[in-house]
Amino acid sequence: MGGNLNGNYRPFKSIAQRIFFSVLIIILFSAGTVKGYASDTFAQVKISLYLQQKLSSMQPDEMVTVLVRLRGKADVVGIQAANREQRLSSVVASLKGKADIDQKRVRQLLKVWQAKGLVSDVKYLWIINGIQLTASPEVIEDLAAQPEVQVIQPDEVISAPPTIEPASTPEKNLLQVNAPALWDLGYRGQGIVVANMDTGVFLEHPDLQASWRGGTNSWFDPYGEHPDSPVDKNGHGTSTMGVMVGKDGGGTAVGVAPDAKWIAVRIFNDQQQATVVGIHQAFQWLLDPDGDPSTADAPHVVNSSWLLTATGCNLEFQEDLQAIRAAGILPIFSAGNHGPYPDSGRSPANYPEAFSVGAVASTDLVAVFSSRGPTNCDSESRIYPNLVAPGVSVSTTNMSGGYSLSSGTSFAAPHVAGGLALLLSAFPDLTVSQQEASLLASVVDLGIAGEDNDYGDGRLDILEAYQWLEVNVPDSPVNPQPPSDPVGSFFVFIPVLTK
Numbered sequence: 001m002g003g004n005l006n007g008n009y010r011p012f013k014s015i016a017q018r019i020f021f022s023v024l025i026i027i028l029f030s031a032g033t034v035k036g037y038a039s040d041t042f043a044q045v046k047i048s049l050y051l052q053q054k055l056s057s058m059q060p061d062e063m064v065t066v067l068v069r070l071r072g073k074a075d076v077v078g079i080q081a082a083n084r085e086q087r088l089s090s091v092v093a094s095l096k097g098k099a100d101i102d103q104k105r106v107r108q109l110l111k112v113w114q115a116k117g118l119v120s121d122v123k124y125l126w127i128i129n130g131i132q133l134t135a136s137p138e139v140i141e142d143l144a145a146q147p148e149v150q151v152i153q154p155d156e157v158i159s160a161p162p163t164i165e166p167a168s169t170p171e172k173n174l175l176q177v178n179a180p181a182l183w184d185l186g187y188r189g190q191g192i193v194v195a196n197m198d199t200g201v202f203l204e205h206p207d208l209q210a211s212w213r214g215g216t217n218s219w220f221d222p223y224g225e226h227p228d229s230p231v232d233k234n235g236h237g238t239s240t241m242g243v244m245v246g247k248d249g250g251g252t253a254v255g256v257a258p259d260a261k262w263i264a265v266r267i268f269n270d271q272q273q274a275t276v277v278g279i280h281q282a283f284q285w286l287l288d289p290d291g292d293p294s295t296a297d298a299p300h301v302v303n304s305s306w307l308l309t310a311t312g313c314n315l316e317f318q319e320d321l322q323a324i325r326a327a328g329i330l331p332i333f334s335a336g337n338h339g340p341y342p343d344s345g346r347s348p349a350n351y352p353e354a355f356s357v358g359a360v361a362s363t364d365l366v367a368v369f370s371s372r373g374p375t376n377c378d379s380e381s382r383i384y385p386n387l388v389a390p391g392v393s394v395s396t397t398n399m400s401g402g403y404s405l406s407s408g409t410s411f412a413a414p415h416v417a418g419g420l421a422l423l424l425s426a427f428p429d430l431t432v433s434q435q436e437a438s439l440l441a442s443v444v445d446l447g448i449a450g451e452d453n454d455y456g457d458g459r460l461d462i463l464e465a466y467q468w469l470e471v472n473v474p475d476s477p478v479n480p481q482p483p484s485d486p487v488g489s490f491f492v493f494i495p496v497l498t499k
Contacts, residue, residue, distance in 0.1 A: 046144040048153040055137045062136065064154070065121065067277055068143055069130040070106070071150040073319070074098035076326035083429065084328050085296040091327045092293040099126035106131065106148055113139050123277065127284035128319045132277040158279070160199055160234055160272035161306050161334075161410055173390035176362060177415055178463035179256045182422040185466070186480030189257025189421040191428065194244050195299035196414075197282050197306065198237030200266040202399040203230040206249040208241060211262050217289035217297050218263040222281040225270055233270050235399035239406050240305045242397030243414035244421065250403050254396050256418025256462075257425070263289065263299055267306065274306070276316060283320035287327055298327060300424050303417035305334040305410035307346035313377035314347040321353040330355050330435045332417045334409035335385035336371035342453065343374060345384045350377040355436060356384060358456060359391025359412040364446055366454045367392050370409055373453035383451045387443050389415035389460040419462040426477035427469050434473060438465040441472075 047055070054064060074094045081087035103124065110133065113119040118139045123132040132155060135143075144152055174180060182188070193213060200221075203209055212218060212230065219230050232238045245262050246255030265282040267274045289297050302324065308314050321331045333349035335358040349356040349371075359367040366388060373384025391412030398404040420435060430438070442465040443458030451457045470477065 046149055046151050047140065048151065051140075051152060051154050054154065055140060058137050060136065060138065063120070063134045064137075064140070065132065065134045065277075066140060066152050067125075067130055067132050067155055067280075068106075068152050069128060069150050070099075070102045070148050072098055072102040072129055072148070074129070076323050079326055084300075087326075087328050088287070088296045088298050089293045091323060092288045095129075095287075095323060096126045096293070099124065099129045102129055102148055103131065106143070106146060109143075109146070123281065125277070125280050125284060127287065127323050128280055130280065132280075153276075155275045155277045158274040158276070158306070158308060160268040160274070161236060161408070162337075173362070173394050173415065174253060174256060176364075176390050177256070177419060177460045179419065179422065180253075181463040182426075182466060185426075187422050187425040187466075187477075188480075189245065189260030189418070189425055190480065192257065192260045192301065192421040192424050193263060193299045194257065194260050194301040194303065194417055194421050195263045195265065195286060196237055196240050196244070196303045196417075197265050197267050197279070197286075198240055198304075199234035199268045199272070200226070200232035200237045201230040201241050201262070201264045202232045202235075202238040202397075202401070205238060205242075205397050205399075205401050207246040207254065207397050208238070208262070211245050211247070211258075211260065213261040213263050220265040220282065220285040220289070222265070222267070222278040222285075223269045223275075226266070230264055231266070232399050234268065234272055236305070236410065237264065237266070237268075238399045239396045239404065240303060240410060240414045242403075243394060243411055244301075244303060244418040246397050252395070254403065256415055257421035260301075260418070260421045260425075279317065280320060283317070283324060286329075287323060298329065300329065301332070301417050301420050302329055303332050303414050304348070305408075305413050307334065307336050307349055309346070311338075311344075311346065313350060313375075315351070315378055317348045318351055318353065318378065321348060321351055325353055325432050328432055330420065330432050332357065332413050332420070334413040335359075337369040337408050337410075339366075339370045339372050340368050342372050344371040345373060345375045345377075346371070347377065350375040350384060352377070352379045352382070355416070355439075356386050356456075357409060357413040357416050357460075358385040358388040358454075359407075359409045360388045360446070360455070360459055361392040362390065364444070364459055366447070367407070367409075369407075370412075370454075373456075383453055383456055385409075385456040387416070387440060387456040387458055387460055388412065388446070389419075391415075416460055419460055419465065422462055423465055423469065425480065426466060427473055427475065428478060429475065430469070430473070434469070437472075438469050441465075442468045 338344035
């Protein structure tokens with residue numbers, strides 16, 4: 001059949017013949033068996049508009065890096081498991097198995113193109129059933145014609161989040177969320193592993209060094225710039241990690257869960273930029289750090305103090321968050337620093353699968369910069385953020401080995417992540433639903449009565465969350481080891497170093 005359907009059309013004598021012919025054409029087009037104008041059109045639809053424009057200006061021998069997403073999706077949401085280890089193993093095995101089956105034929109094609117020098121830098125992403133590759137325009141167009149392929153898009157770049165400089169002296173943010181009350185009970189994060197997706201971590205900081213889990217399954221740099229051990233060229237990740245697990249080397253405690261271990265994935269490179277594929281690789285690594293689904297070495301808690309720069313709803317990472325939740329991990333995100341305007345959230349924090357955290361000052365007043373709701377990303381209109389936590393002049397670790405005051409929702413979210421580490425120390429088998437429910441049911445209500453789009457459900461209160469779990473979770477909390485240090489030593493106030 002030629003490029004112009006009308007040129008090859010011959011009238012049929014009966015209406016039945018015409019209907020049969022029309023249905024046949026639709027079936028053939030859907031199966032991708034008809035060549036020419038129609039199949040080319042279907043293939044072009046799979047290529048994002050921006051990438052189409054880029055391809056049109058490229059020479060045949062030029063190459064561009066793209067992300068190819070396949071149609072098939074593993075059903076991880078419905079996975080049932082008796083415990084965390086089985087859940088992690090089942091989720092990873094399901095995702096990997098689906099990708100291996102769906103990508104089999106495309107992988108064979110890629111090997112042929114690689115041999116011809118038309119494809120390079122191939123990375124397989126089982127968490128989203130996708131493939132990153134660098135290829136010529138011809139290969140990309142051929143890939144778009146394959147029935148397994150759903151969409152082909154460029155590997156976009158995301159900038160590292162800024163830190164808002166404080167305008168006041170440090171406050172006792174840990175007391176504000178009742179973290180020391182859990183320490184008094186013996187729960188300091190022991191037995192729990194937390195992770196951040198950020199700019200990295202300064203490993204030599206005295207408040208963080210001993211808490212790194214260590215080993216090849218405890219640090220990941222998808223860009224390969226610093227593959228062996230944690231580094232931080234920005235400082236943002238060191239500060240968010242300090243809020244979660246920092247100790248008291250400077251004379252005051254800075255971390256919510258000081259006895260938790262940490263691992264980290266560096267999603268921002270040396271130029272302080274992240275790529276879409278790099279972030280997909282990061283989520284994938286978090287689910288299976290050592291590459292062995294039979295070992296449960298994924299973190300219990302993951303903090304993400306980063307967002308996409310554009311407003312609105314971008315579902316690029318929705319499948320990643322669905323997989324993380326299915327594995328029993330609550331995806332905690334900073335709500336964004338784009339307030340006080342309504343509907344000022346950003347993706348992925350505004351996904352239904354995310355747990356978004358806004359910022360309040362020590363007075364419990366919402367920070368002017370804290371992003372507000374509502375949001376209707378991939379759902380009906382919802383309250384945004386989920387809750388708030390301290391995010392103004394937070395004293396935390398810096399990449400110089402000292403301490404700084406940091407402000408932003410980037411530093412509110414780690415309070416929730418650290419608080420969750422304390423709760424999981426007491427109740428290690430909590431499901432994602434139980435984690436989420438305990439945090440929301442125990443908040444201090446702020447603003448207008450009930451939930452609202454400034455404070456969400458309210459301000460984090462870790463002690464109240466623990467007490468809610470005592471009543472609402474059948475299993476009793478574990479018997480912890482007594483605190484190794486006198487509790488009173490954590491409340492001594494001394495000046496801290498500032499940037």
